[in-house]
Amino acid sequence: MILILHTHPYPQRSRTGRALLESVRDLPNVVVRSLYDLYPDFDIDIATEQAMLADADLVVLLHPVYWYSIPAMLKHYFDVVLTRGWAYTSAGGRTGSSAKPGDGDALRGKHLLWVATTGGTASSYAEGEMHAMPFKGYEAPLRQTAHFCGMVWEAPISIHGAHVISEDDVAEAATKFRARLIAWRKPDVA
Ligand SMILES: Cc1cc2nc3c(=O)[nH]c(=O)nc-3n(C[C@H](O)[C@H](O)[C@H](O)COP(=O)(O)O)c2cc1C
Numbered sequence: 001m002i003l004i005l006h007t008h009p010y011p012q013r014s015r016t017g018r019a020l021l022e023s024v025r026d027l028p029n030v031v032v033r034s035l036y037d038l039y040p041d042f043d044i045d046i047a048t049e050q051a052m053l054a055d056a057d058l059v060v061l062l063h064p065v066y067w068y069s070i071p072a073m074l075k076h077y078f079d080v081v082l083t084r085g086w087a088y089t090s091a092g093g094r095t096g097s098s099a100k101p102g103d104g105d106a107l108r109g110k111h112l113l114w115v116a117t118t119g120g121t122a123s124s125y126a127e128g129e130m131h132a133m134p135f136k137g138y139e140a141p142l143r144q145t146a147h148f149c150g151m152v153w154e155a156p157i158s159i160h161g162a163h164v165i166s167e168d169d170v171a172e173a174a175t176k177f178r179a180r181l182i183a184w185r186k187p188d189v190a
Helices: 016-024 046-055 072-081 140-148 167-183
Strands: 002-006 030-034 058-064 111-117 157-159
Touching: 002 016, 002 046, 016 058, 016 111, 016 167, 030 046, 046 072, 111 140, 157 167
Parallel strands: 002 030, 002 058, 058 111, 111 157
Antiparallel strands: none
């Protein structure tokens, strides 16, 4: 199962993220959780969200970039859902060092795909430009969160200039995203 955690505070105003989401909604193995719709008061149902994650092979984070990071809801989701003893070991270490099976290994081996839209254009994410460095420079905390929980980091997708790119470019990004999810297979574990 592919679990899409869609976190957009104003989904009706979304242009690019919405196009990506709508392009994959009908896929039979895709489950969408739009967190701002589900939890308008931020009162996340932890047991339900952990069960959804446990069922997933691939977790997709789909959101607009806010202040070079994830929206507040997704940060809160990490804070309350990725608990010690479930997402990482009760000893506080990463899952790979867990001594006891079942201690903090709920996410181990699952794959994580980060799909971010930005207002900044592709050329503005460069040294000396408005956003100071390539967009890849902003992925480290998320990538390490995945690694800390024993997850496999997939090559991310970023759509820049989400307000200014053409309708054709939005449609192309959505088509590519759909193709990527259709092609995704859980790797065989030896
Ligand atoms: C509070 C806030 C913070 C934002 N921070 C950034 C940012 O750090 N970098 C950036 O490129 N765009 C930033 N944006 C622009 C959003 O990323 C952009 O509106 C969104 O990706 C567009 O996608 P959508 O069409 O799905 O809404 C910000 C927007 C808001 C409202």
